[in-house]
Amino acid sequence: MNRRLLTLFVAVAAGAACGDTSSQATVQRSFDRPVDLAFGCYGRLRLLGDNGTPDPTDEIQSSPQPLSACAGRAFGGPDLTEDPSSTYVPNGQGEIPNSAVFWYAFAIQPTSGTMTVVSARVRGPADSDADRGYVEGSFAVDDSDPLIPGQNALVVGTNPVAIATDTAGCHVLTANAGTCDLSVIDIAAIPERDGAVVDALPVTVASGPLLARPAAMVAADLASPVGVACPATPVGIHYLAYPDCHAVAAVDAATGAVVASIRFSDDGTAVLGGADLACPRQCGATRDPLIDGARPVTLDLVRDDRAGTQTLAIGLANRPAVTVVDLDASGRPATVKTIDLEGEVGVTDIAVTRQITMGGTTGPNDGDAGTEAQFVYAVATDGTVRVAEVLVDDRECETQGDPRYLTAERDETKLICVEVGGPSTPPRRAGATGPGIHFASAARPVAVTVGRAVGERASGTAPSPFLLGGHFAYVALSTGFTVVINIDDDNYADTASSQDPLSAIVTSAVPHALRDGVPDREVTFVTPPSNGQPSFRACEAEQPLVATAAGLGGGPRTDEPPARSFASSQLAGRKSYMLPAIRQSVCTGDDGTALVTDLAFSADPVRQVESFPDWHALSSTEDWTFTWQGVLSRDAVDGSSAVDGPQVRAGTLDVGGGGISLVDGSRPFCGAGVEVNDIVTMRGCDPTRGNSQCGAGQICYLHPDSQVSTGACLPEAEANILAGLCRDYLISTRRFAVQEAFAGRLALRERKSELRTTPVGGCTSTEQCQTLATFEARLSSDAHPIDDTTAAPTATYTCEADPYRPTLGNRCVRTCQADDDCAAGNLCRGGRCLEGVVPSPSCVAGLQRYDLRAADALVAIGSRTGYLHPIVAAPDGRCVKDPTASPLLVGRVPLTAPPCAGPSGTALSPNPCTETVEHSEEVPDYVAGTCTLASATPRVATRTTTAVRFDNPLMRVRMVDLTYPGDAMCRGDRAGGLGAIPVLSTGMVLGFRVESGFLSVVAGGEGVVQPANVVRGPDESVWIVDAGDIDDFDSSTPNLRGQLLRVEASGISGALHVR
Incomplete structure (x- = not known):
């Protein structure tokens, strides 16, 4: 039976503690960590009676209405695809005095167990200039009880985790994880503010209450006529996900009774079940032990009037699968299928599209001739969004095919859902960890929804990143941004173009790709003829005239x-x-001749x-820099940026047996891309910075005999003694060659000084080396060779093999009799000049600063990408090239x-x-x-x-x-x-x-603090639910605990903030 609750409201404002009579500052908050949304429609309604047509005697009342009553008005037509500038009134609802109709958004907040109500007036016949769907300036956060100070929300239950509106649009239900039941709120009582009543509705099976904790809930979306009085109880089927029951229950919203179920085997395969659902008790005095199994945690449901279908999608938190359930005309499960995902992943959020007519370039075309498809988008635990086609192929789609292999494809049907691991599937992008959609940097997807947009570009105009027409996904990221993904962009080409390459780029043409937010991609250096003016070739232009101050616009360059x-x-x-x-x-x-790369x-x-x-x-x-023998990391030395690791690191030197090893407990060497023969430079310290780069009790000591400006950190009490013992090491450049590379250790060897002009194929004789030494000595002279009087160098070289340099044949190695025969910072040992010598262990006690450099190569390194390489640690820790790595x-x-x-x-x-x-x-x-x-x-x-x-x-x-x-x-x-x-x-x-590289389109044009959800509105709007703390400097209400952003799909770059 229902437990009738009193009229319960809570002031979200902080009140005084019990027993404290001192004055307390009240902070008013509209939201308190919202996580989910449902919607309602409320306003003047003519009850049409049995004949379904308007009659002068029909009663007119203020009442909740089906969502379609508001959505049709908002879109200018019942099918939500009409001209946004047109107006529409549902059948029988015209000529009603004071006929304003309002959208309602209901936001639940688990922490406080409350629901915040947001309202806005829907566009009516007299509001043709209003924004799509609502009258500008009409959005407001409702105060559920004006008699209580502060901005008040409605208490709905303990730890509500999901919310959904019933089929009739008259009640909103919450699923409560704290009490393992549902709460039912009569929408009619909310706008009247005369005491909204919350009913506790147990979920029941034949044996009694079902006391398992729900994790998600959606409502079957059956068509409901406008003009019918609201029933006393909710209408329709609600689906609740019970993770620890390994099932999804179909619940009659009027009674709370389970009427059907979808049950999961241990491997994640789903079957249809009856109402006899048995679950562990997780609420009440008695608790049952939990059994491991597939855990459904996320649901989405879409009604498709064009196809005459309703589809339920289910995601499992701990199994690599998505489940799709087709519902019958009553909203109950009819068929079920499971689509496996690659890898050991789970799903934390899910969304399902309508059926889509894929392809087309002249605006939305669902229902026209073309290939039909339907997709599930799933936020996976590997930090990607997985995509599956569930209408025809029933398989996961590969979204990370390397575009190099797709550019020549001219059959767009082959790009709709590229088979994962198929015989004709291209290799994945370098660095892709799976078939799902990847995101930049450390951004991880939090939530996903999908929707339709009806924007249509004018004939003869170029596509715009911000004019959406077709079907799109919206993914909220941990970085706070909600990005847009093209599912079927009906304003853009479906394949790349060979005739006009910049007009149709494959990365923007293929489905399931992040939407590019850079405008005017098609612009080239050739301006086409216009207004009687001829075309103009601007060879000296370095960027298009349309480029922004940040260089965005046109193609990459x-x-x-x-x-x-x-x-x-x-x-x-x-x-x-x-x-x-x-x-x-x-x-x-036309502006002259230019040399261009x-x-x-x-x-x-x-x-x-x-x-x-x-x-x-x-x-x-x-x-991007290509640096000869450059460092292997790109982080800023001053710590202002982190890319792929510090340029200067710290480790210890292990000296013994005539050899030397560098040891670093962080095991960075394979990750940094170190290869055999690479260069390690012991950086010591910079004397101009005092002792700041040394440890406690150490000083930065610069030997008086040193011809280089690098000091070394020595114990202050022993510096004078070590100055003699360590002289040779201290005055050298301390540069060594890598003999063996392991993740945490590098075996080093003394590195010989060699002629930089040694031929690429190796030297052939000592005489050749001496000739090339003269050539090298004259490189710093501006003179023509015929006029160059630079003397031949006194340095001598010999042509011999060097096992510690990359194999290029013999090398021109500098020879010597004494240190003075070598360059500054080099020492003579065994008749050869060395760039560093093995020190005594006492010379290198404690942490030593070092850097890593590539030998005999230009290092390509990006300020954001860093240094790319295929080096990994083998099972024994040795640094090796990954044989499976992308070339x-x-x-x-x-x-x-x-x-x-x-x-x-x-x-x-x-x-x-x-x-x-x-x-x-x-x-x-x-x-x-x-x-x-x-x-x-x-x-x-x-x-x-x-x-x-x-x-x-x-x-x-x-x-x-x-x-x-x-x-x-x-x-x-x-x-x-x-x-x-x-x-x-x-x-x-x-x-x-x-x-002018890639920049994602961001829904709303800005980020939020802590995105908790992204929800599709009934009028195809997109709602971003932000559960983070916000300091609103533009008002007197600081420290907000959440907000909502409403984004129009037709105006994706702007957002309405609801706080």
């Missing part, structure tokens, strides 16, 4: 030509042409798309590489690789036979050369001139005949910024 950075002591400024460059081509435009805005659009094949992999803006997980560009497998975007192995290209550049215009310039303006020359092609998940880069043959007479004549000679020195950088 570099913001300006790549820049080289190097020390003049290593290379003269006039000889920068010897350094690597990005392949360039000639662009002839493949990454530039004014590059050929085909090359732009080839250079940036996966726009979703790009950050909106990112700085795109590469962060090193060597001086040479094997030939490429082909020119296509899917020829990804080997990577990097070499290919022959045409490269254009500016060269000096010399008078023949002299080094005199015939013109101060360089001429443009195009030559055939070898490029190293580098692919990572974000881009393809062709890099030329990683080596240089030397000049014979004049700078830049390339006639030196020295062979493939590198001129790079440690720290030389080729860098550029990529702008």
Whole structure:
């Protein structure tokens, strides 16, 4: 029987404690950690009687109404697809005096056991200029009892976890986990504020009350006529998920009786069951032990009038499956099927779409000729959103296929639900952990809903990120943002375009992809003819005119030509042409001729798309550097940014047996991508910073004999003694080679000093090394070779093997008789100059600062992406290349590489690789036979050369001139005949910024504090439920405990805040 409750309201404001008569400050709050929403419709209603038509004698009353009565008015038509500017009144409801009708939103708050009521006036015939669905400015948070100070909410039960409106729209029910029952609230009593009554409704089976805790609830959505008086009790079937009962119960909302069930076996497979549900008791005086099994925790239900169906979707918290139940005309379960998901995952939130007519580019087209599909979207415990097609294929969809393999697909039906692991399924994106939709950085999905939008772009206009037409998913993330996912975008192409690549990018065309929020993607450097003006080719433009101040607009590109950075002591400024460059081509435009890289805005659009094949992999803006023997991590040294680990770390040195090992308890080496022969530099300390980089009782000691400016942390009491014992170590550059790499330990060896101009294929003789030493010595001179009087260096070299350098043949190793024969910071040992020597253990006691660098390679590292690599820890801890890793997980560009497998975007192995290209550049215009310039303006020359092609998940880069043959007479004549000679020195950088990358469309245009849910409104609006604390600086009500954001699908970039 029902337990009749008194009229219970609670002031959400804080009151004075019992026995405390002092004055207490009252903080009024509209919300108290809301988690779920239901909706109602209330207003003047004509009761039509048995004939269903209006009659002068029909009674008119203020009453709750079916949600369709408000939704039809809001959308301008009963099918919710009409012109938003039109008006609509349900049958028989016209010409009613004072006929305003109101939306109600009911937000439950488990912490306080309350329900907050929000109201807004629905657009009527006289409100044609109102916002879609409601009259602007009419939203209000209702005070459930004006006689009690503060903003009051209605007490509905103990720990309500879900809320749903009944079929008639006259009652709202909550599922209470604290009392294992339902609460029934009569909507009619809420607007009158005359004492709303809450009924406690037990859920029952034949044996008595069902005392299991519910986790979720939805209501069957049966069609209900407008113009019928409200019944005394709720109408319809409500579905409740009982995790510890391993079942979902179909409950008659009028009586609380279980009338059917969906039951789950241990493996997550579902079957239909009867009303004889037996569950452990979790409320009351007696509690039963729980049995492990499949735990249903989330439900969604959609009614599809076009298809004549109702579909219930169920997610299990601890099993990799989603369940789909088709309901019969009475709202009871008719059929059930289970769709398995890849991996050991569970589901925490779920949403199911209507049937969708897939494809189309001219606006919403459901019901037109096309392929029908229906999808379930599920928030999975692996931090992704899984997608399953449940109408035709009954399978999970692969959403992480590498776009490089999808660009050539012209059959859009093959992209609707790509089979997971199918024979024609492309490889996954590099770094993807499963088939689900992935999100940037540390963002994890919290909740998901799906909905329809009716925006239609005008003929001849380009698609807009913020004009939604079709079907979309909305995913609330832990970062506070709710992002939009394209399910079927009916305003955009369904496949990529080969004729106009920027007009239809595959990452925006395929279903189940995050929606790109950057506008004007189709814009190129060629302005089409308009208003009688001819087309214009702007080759010198570095970004489109439509780009924002942040560089957003148009396709991805570099913001300006790549820049080289190097020390003049290593290379003269006039000889920068010897350094690597990005392949360039000639662009002839109406504004002149320009040299552009493949990454530039004014590059050929085909090359732009080839250079940036996966726009979703790009950050909106990112700085990329290719640094010779660069560090393997990108975190800012000052700690201002965290990307992929600190550049300078701390570990201990284990010295013994003539060897040395670096040990780090955090086991970072495989994760950092260390490989054999890489470089470890012991950083010591910076004397200019005092002792701040040393431990307690230590000082930063700089040896007086040191020719480098690096100190070392020594015990203050022993510094004078250790200065002599540790002299050789202290005055060296302390640079070592990695002999073996394990996750927590690196075996190091002393590293020889070698000629940086050693030929790529290895030296052939000592004489060659001496010739190249002279060439290296003259690199810092601006003079033409014919005029260069730089003396040959006194340093001597020998051509020999070096086992601690990457295998490139013999190396030019510097020889010596004494330390003075070596460069500053190098020491002579065994006739060879070394960059560091093994110290005595007492010289390196305690933590030692160090950095990690790649040997003989350019390190590609992004300011947001970091350093990508395939290195993992084997079972024994050894750092090895993951044989299953994507070939795109590469962060090193060597001086040479094997030939490429082909020119296509899917020829990804080997990577990097070499290919022959045409490269254009500016060269000096010399008078023949002299080094005199015939013109101060360089001429443009195009030559055939070898490029190293580098692919990572974000881009393809062709890099030329990683080596240089030397000049014979004049700078830049390339006639030196020295062979493939590198001129790079440690720290030389080729860098550029990529702008106008990917940026998700954010529902509402802003984030919230703590998203708890995202709910589809009955008028296709999207409601974001924020349970976080908010300081509202624009009002006198600070420290709010939650809010609601209402977002129109047709105006996705703005939100209405309800607080």
